[in-house]
Amino acid sequence: MDKERLHQEDLQRIRGFRLIDDDFMNACFDGNIEATELILRIILNKPDITVKRVTTQKVMKNLLGRDIWLDVDADDAEGITYDIEIQRSDKGANRKRARYHSSIMDARLLKHGEDFSDLPESYVIFITEHDVIGRNLPIYFIERKITNTGELFQDGEHIIYVNGEDKNGATELGKLMHDFFCTDPDDMHYKALADKVRYFKEDEKGVAKMCKVMEDMRQSVAQETEWNTKVKSVVRWIEMGLTYDQIAKGEDLSVEQVEEIASQQKL
Numbered sequence: 001m002d003k004e005r006l007h008q009e010d011l012q013r014i015r016g017f018r019l020i021d022d023d024f025m026n027a028c029f030d031g032n033i034e035a036t037e038l039i040l041r042i043i044l045n046k047p048d049i050t051v052k053r054v055t056t057q058k059v060m061k062n063l064l065g066r067d068i069w070l071d072v073d074a075d076d077a078e079g080i081t082y083d084i085e086i087q088r089s090d091k092g093a094n095r096k097r098a099r100y101h102s103s104i105m106d107a108r109l110l111k112h113g114e115d116f117s118d119l120p121e122s123y124v125i126f127i128t129e130h131d132v133i134g135r136n137l138p139i140y141f142i143e144r145k146i147t148n149t150g151e152l153f154q155d156g157e158h159i160i161y162v163n164g165e166d167k168n169g170a171t172e173l174g175k176l177m178h179d180f181f182c183t184d185p186d187d188m189h190y191k192a193l194a195d196k197v198r199y200f201k202e203d204e205k206g207v208a209k210m211c212k213v214m215e216d217m218r219q220s221v222a223q224e225t226e227w228n229t230k231v232k233s234v235v236r237w238i239e240m241g242l243t244y245d246q247i248a249k250g251e252d253l254s255v256e257q258v259e260e261i262a263s264q265q266k267l
Helices: 003-016 022-029 033-044 095-109 172-180 191-202 204-239 244-251 255-264
Strands: 051-060 068-076 081-087 122-128 139-142 157-163
Touching (some): 003 204, 022 051, 022 204, 033 051, 033 081, 068 095, 081 095, 157 172, 191 204, 204 255, 244 255
Antiparallel strands (some): 051 068, 139 157
């Protein structure tokens, strides 16, 4: 495919992007304190939230298990930390995923030597395209409680699901969800969101950045496809009885990479 045609296709895709599309959302919210404050104030109904730091696509390593990538990672002036996840797939908003994200955040937030009481309050917020909880509510607040008394456990962990299907124009949250699904910044309610969307869709520098993001995505997909093909080949050679050294030479890998693949595939 020639570069000019590819460029025109990228421009067409960019015009159709919405904030609910996670890669576009990541670009719009990276370092964007004003927009992050806006959505947190609306979702939590706390107009005085002051965000001090916000980054997108932050990885949290887990040496004993699966790493997580935070779509939007933010802290406020009170030391509260927020993980905002954008999920168009119902599967991606699995309830146990929210639990896992919260647990990994806790493990990273408490430093060596600190008391458990020092663990900061945290929010994991899923903004979903569909009503994944299924109770026809615009928002769901999940808290631990003492079941035989009904009292909240008050451990500082909060999980929230925002139902993207509810775009009630009479509420601030409904207007926010409208903006998340809107492709035209002129039709958006909130200036903090519209300005950033307009930058990436209409400003020459912003469009160039989005085109670079899309090119990086293509390269990443190509590399992942190549690696998956390599993994299948290594698995086949192992099952045929070749040694790790033979496989490494034949597949242009290190012995350590072959060992890693064998371990991941439980061979």
